[in-house]
Amino acid sequence: MLFAGIIWKNKIMAESKLNKLYDWLDERTGIKEITREALDEPIRGGARWAYVFGSILLFLFAIQVVTGIFLTMYYVPSADHAHASVSYIQKAVPGGALLRGLHHYGATAMVILAVAHLAQTFLFGAYKKKRELLWAAGVIMLLIIFAFSFTGYLLPWDQAAYFGTKVGASIAGEIPVVGPVQQRIMLGGNDLTTVTLSRFFTTHVFLLPLGLAALVGLHLYLFRRATPAGPFHNRDDKKIERFYPKQVFKDSVAILICFVALVAAAKYWPAELGPVADPTSDYLARPPWYFMPLFQLLKYSPGKWAIIPTVVLPAVLFGALFLLPFFDRREERHPLRRPLATALLILILGGSIGLIFLARHQDRTNPEFAEKLKQQEEDMHAYFAKPFEPQIVGGAAAALAASGKAQEPPPAYSENCAACHGDNGEGSPIAVGLIGVSSKPQRSKEDLLKILDDAKPYGLKKPMPESFPKIPPEDKQKIVEWMMTLKAQ
Amino acid sequence: MSVEFDEGVAPVPERRSFLGLISGLIVAGISAVLGVTIGRFSIGPAFTASSGQDWTELGPLDEFAEGKLVKKNVIVSQDAGWGKFQSQRSVWVVRKGDDVKVFSGVCPHLGCSVNTRADKFICACHGSEWNDNGDTLAGPTPRGLDTLEFRVEDNKLKVKYQDFKQAITEKQVLS
Numbered sequence: 001m002l003f004a005g006i007i008w009k010n011k012i013m014a015e016s017k018l019n020k021l022y023d024w025l026d027e028r029t030g031i032k033e034i035t036r037e038a039l040d041e042p043i044r045g046g047a048r049w050a051y052v053f054g055s056i057l058l059f060l061f062a063i064q065v066v067t068g069i070f071l072t073m074y075y076v077p078s079a080d081h082a083h084a085s086v087s088y089i090q091k092a093v094p095g096g097a098l099l100r101g102l103h104h105y106g107a108t109a110m111v112i113l114a115v116a117h118l119a120q121t122f123l124f125g126a127y128k129k130k131r132e133l134l135w136a137a138g139v140i141m142l143l144i145i146f147a148f149s150f151t152g153y154l155l156p157w158d159q160a161a162y163f164g165t166k167v168g169a170s171i172a173g174e175i176p177v178v179g180p181v182q183q184r185i186m187l188g189g190n191d192l193t194t195v196t197l198s199r200f201f202t203t204h205v206f207l208l209p210l211g212l213a214a215l216v217g218l219h220l221y222l223f224r225r226a227t228p229a230g231p232f233h234n235r236d237d238k239k240i241e242r243f244y245p246k247q248v249f250k251d252s253v254a255i256l257i258c259f260v261a262l263v264a265a266a267k268y269w270p271a272e273l274g275p276v277a278d279p280t281s282d283y284l285a286r287p288p289w290y291f292m293p294l295f296q297l298l299k300y301s302p303g304k305w306a307i308i309p310t311v312v313l314p315a316v317l318f319g320a321l322f323l324l325p326f327f328d329r330r331e332e333r334h335p336l337r338r339p340l341a342t343a344l345l346i347l348i349l350g351g352s353i354g355l356i357f358l359a360r361h362q363d364r365t366n367p368e369f370a371e372k373l374k375q376q377e378e379d380m381h382a383y384f385a386k387p388f389e390p391q392i393v394g395g396a397a398a399a400l401a402a403s404g405k406a407q408e409p410p411p412a413y414s415e416n417c418a419a420c421h422g423d424n425g426e427g428s429p430i431a432v433g434l435i436g437v438s439s440k441p442q443r444s445k446e447d448l449l450k451i452l453d454d455a456k457p458y459g460l461k462k463p464m465p466e467s468f469p470k471i472p473p474e475d476k477q478k479i480v481e482w483m484m485t486l487k488a489q
Numbered sequence: 490m491s492v493e494f495d496e497g498v499a500p501v502p503e504r505r506s507f508l509g510l511i512s513g514l515i516v517a518g519i520s521a522v523l524g525v526t527i528g529r530f531s532i533g534p535a536f537t538a539s540s541g542q543d544w545t546e547l548g549p550l551d552e553f554a555e556g557k558l559v560k561k562n563v564i565v566s567q568d569a570g571w572g573k574f575q576s577q578r579s580v581w582v583v584r585k586g587d588d589v590k591v592f593s594g595v596c597p598h599l600g601c602s603v604n605t606r607a608d609k610f611i612c613a614c615h616g617s618e619w620n621d622n623g624d625t626l627a628g629p630t631p632r633g634l635d636t637l638e639f640r641v642e643d644n645k646l647k648v649k650y651q652d653f654k655q656a657i658t659e660k661q662v663l664s
């Protein structure tokens with residue numbers, strides 16, 4: 001009894017101390033007002049599981065930001081090293097597979113939930129009066145999420161990333177009038193290069209997050225200002241509950257389910273990574289599933305009609321979505337009393353899902369594609385199963401290491417050439433490197449001998465000092481033979 | 490803030506609530522999983538990186554001419570994250586019968602490259618000189634040339650490259 005009394009007393013004392021601290025903090029920060037504002041928002045019709053989508057999306061955005069920030073700790077946005085660095089993250093860094101998996105599946109989840117959130121808002125007529133801007137901000141956010149997917153898809157620089165983006169870029173180039181210019185700006189040139197990767201990276205990790213964060217802020221502000229729309233019927237209009245604790249609880253449980261699903265996916269179906277991009281291969285590009293509907297429609301649109309599914313349709317769809325609340329001004333919110341809107345939603349969602357399955361089905365049944373895709377899948381798994389191998393980096397030494405045993409240059413080279421071209425042909429500020437020269441066109445052994453005697457006919461700008469012609473012929477032979485072994489990586 | 494209905498209708502609930510506690514635990518749990526993962530992710534590799542050098546082969550021992558100062562390049566390699574970063578360093582080999590010495594090509598004075606003139610080692614930067622035993626003959630160098638660990642396997646000379654601190658009289662490995 002006494003014991004319990006002491007515990008009780010301690011508890012009260014601890015609590016009063018905490019309260020004091022809270023008051024102290026409140027005087028300086030206004031935290032009480034803030035929590036009240038955040039937690040005591042009234043919800044007409046009471047807390048519901050149906051309202052969890054927005055909170056999950058906010059949570060997913062946070063996950064993407066946090067995992068994304070840490071992934072850049074090892075990721076290198078350069079065509080030479082991107083793939084190696086992603087492979088390192090996936091295969092070697094402790095927690096790397098989980099972090100990358102969370103980011104990968106988090107992205108997918110964001111697309112799914114954003115569509116669900118929009119579809120629900122549409123179905124419940126919650127975009128109507130007073131909530132037009134709230135809705136419009138949401139539509140733009142969906143677009144940004146797609147832009148995230150598109151830019152993020154390239155970053156691992158594997159086969160799927162490279163060829164998928166290549167197709168995407170070509171589609172962007174098909175837009176009449178502005179297409180070619182826009183494509184150039186997007187790629188940072190006329191081809192998919194390391195510059196493209198850099199600007200995709202910048203867009204993905206700086207520009208889009210800033211844009212999305214700003215819109216999330218606006219969306220939340222507008223939402224609080226308009227208050228939740230509540231159920232579309234007015235059966236329990238009388239019932240009003242606060243955001244805390246019931247809705248907070250429902251949101252938390254939904255978030256937990258989502259998080260557990262992401263972790264499980266990352267663990268049991270690790271985020272894929274195929275072999276490094278090889279522009280010379282005949283890789284069969286397939287878009288990620290959420291771009292599949294457009295991909296499938298593309299098949300039905302020969303020649304100049306291609307812009308219908310790739311440009312016109314998405315533009316019309318998003319334009320219509322954006323403007324929807326400004327046209328649809330009726331107050332009716334019940335989905336069954338808005339048959340046209342409801343039918344339209346079912347048509348678009350059902351159609352998209354149907355097209356995804358159709359695309360999959362065609363790939364499976366077309367013997368040519370099925371074979372190739374299966375092969376690609378196997379290559380991917382084979383690569384994925386291999387343990388991580390660090391990329392060898394470092395100019396001349398690397399080249400020598402790659403060509404097997406380091407070949408010593410002949411003594412005549414060390415005496416006559418090394419001063420300018422480097423001890424192992426790596427080059428110096430005053431003379432070009434010789435590594436990889438032999439693999440260029442017009443650089444056979446005979447060519448090299450001729451160039452060294454007289455570089456002018458080959459159109460080389462800075463001629464060497466007239467030292468080479470004085471070297472005895474058999475030494476020239478040796479030097480050139482050695483040069484032929486200097487292979488670039 | 491404008492609302493369509495009377496806020497007063499719903500009483501503000503107690504802050505202390507079972508559902509609130511569960512919600513807090515969920516948030517804490519997720520944060521913990523993420524926190525631990527991120528901790529391992531960011532700190533783990535810092536302890537596995539190594540720049541310890543392997544043994545590099547310099548060639549068959551009997552190919553080093555008796556008493557000559559022979560320059561060889563070794564590839565040093567650093568494991569750092571996703572890459573093995575390789576670069577070259579020079580070493581000098583002097584073989585006198587069975588007695589072999591491998592010197593680092595870095596001048597102990599301030600780190601210029603050591604070269605040879607006749608049968609002496611020289612550093613052109615500030616005029617240090619050493620004999621073929623690595624002993625100082627002249628110049629500002631604080632110590633003799635730095636010798637490197639080597640071993641002979643199947644008549645192949647192998648060396649373990651290391652860098653040493655400059656400008657001090659003691660030979661001290663840089664790590």
Ligand code: FES
Pocket residue numbers: 596597598599600601612613614615616617628629630
């Ligand atoms: S650095 Fe070699 S003598 Fe000064």
